[in-house]
Amino acid sequence: MAEPIISVQDVSVRFHRSRRHRSIRDLVFRGEGGVRAGEFWGLRHVSFDVQPGEAIGVVGRNGQGKSTLLKTIAGVLIPDEGRAVINGGVAPLIEITGGFVGDLTVRDNIYLAAGLHGMKKKQIKASFDDIVEFAEIEKFVDTPYKHLSSGMKVRVAFSVVSRLDEPIMLVDEVLAVGDRAFREKCFERIDEMLADGRTLFMVSHSEANLTRFCSRGLYLREGKLIKDGPIDKVVEDYFSDSGNEAALRRRHERRMRRMRNLGLLNDGDRDEDDDDDDGQTEGRRVG
């Protein structure tokens, strides 16, 4: 087997439950110990390897470690124990608008944000028109970024980050924003990138998205990786675990789809199937 592109080895991340901190002196001078009072493990002994080209969906309820895992892979969080070795650049579609400055124009912002993610000036120049066209922002290229609508901001950001020539892409619910047409475009873009042989790492609550893109699933509960297998098996487990409400929702979803297929529903109701899951009715969050 080829060398894994992502290798997560026994990774644990510790979080504080309360605002109070251990004293700074402790942090600096004493190394690390186990979990103290008021702390919990956001991730615990998580290990897995990812081969190039795999598409992985991460499921789990809110606060069970999905985003923590993504951040660890993106390298924006350092694990307390274990290590994550990433053999290649990452295009993080998390917090995508992070690199943008309100006061500068869209044009400046595209150059800056793409540069910040490691694109060379020549590359940016070459793909500048593509980026603008994809974001459908031609008329606003010289408008200050802060004057764009929030949907447009996300469009520009997605357009830039998805243009990065990196072998790994991380997707964390960003697709919940933007209008339907643009979301469809994003999906197509992700499909294209997958066809290119890139590795996808996706967090989603939407069964439709997960099964559409991913082949392998990881199921996190209380920070532990409790299932790692084919996506439909993992999704199945997740939904049957997360109780009545989710099961009902799923049954409802399936019924809607069947009705739509039979032509019983008109187009206006279609929005329901993939975006509503993202918000999640279950607001419980640990930490």
Add this chain to the structure above:
Amino acid sequence: MVDSSYTRSPWARTRAIWGARKIFFLLVRRDLKVRYADSVLGYVWTVLDPLLMSLVYWAVFSMLFMRDGVPGDDPYIVFLLAGMLPWQWFNSTVSQGAKALRSSSRLIRSTNLPREIWVLRVVASNAAEYVFALPVLAGFLIAFQVPIHWNMLVTLPLAFLLMCVLLSGIGLALSVLTVLVPDLNRIVAIFLRLFFYASPVLYSTTRLPEEIRWVYVANPVSDLLQLFRAGIFPHYLNWLHVGYAAAVSVLVLALGWWVFARLERTVLKEL
């Protein structure tokens, strides 16, 4: 390859920063661009701020308290500016550096650049502002026909370099500490104001009583200010003090970096 394990040697960290140098310069350029993009006067502010401050102090000391003479060298306005510009650099870098990680938290959460960059860029963009403000000083030197000493070729770049080193160290330590202890921001602000009067920006140390001069020698910022002035007022040059300031600066950098490395992981969870 990115290995996000915790134990990274200083060497690996240095290499990572070097690898991100292009992005670093991009960030510095962006800082300067943002600073000048929205204001009508743009560059003028860089110059105007220290200039006005100096003029105020010049007016106070050379007009109101004329009797005892000015507390610095002649021409006093040149003496003031030569100290005020590096002080402004120090002042704004320390206060911005303390907030460096918090203010760019969105960027930090979306890119895996070596985190030191967010502090170093503050040092660099303020250093650039210092350089941009130098023509004002040159203007006054010409206006008052003050000769400059040849040692400026050595002392000014050296002072510049040491200031960068010292500020990087202070910035690295403060940036992580303020995330964990937000009160520190206030303390830094107060400390800076006191430090301004405790450093020879407005006055020269030559007229101070012998017994307290060692306080100024012990203060590396004070030694650096003297070094910044040495090209115009060569009698301030004391290589022993420079050597001491250099040693302290390097030590501060090492210590600051160490604190930064130790707390980085905890801080990332807080952002």
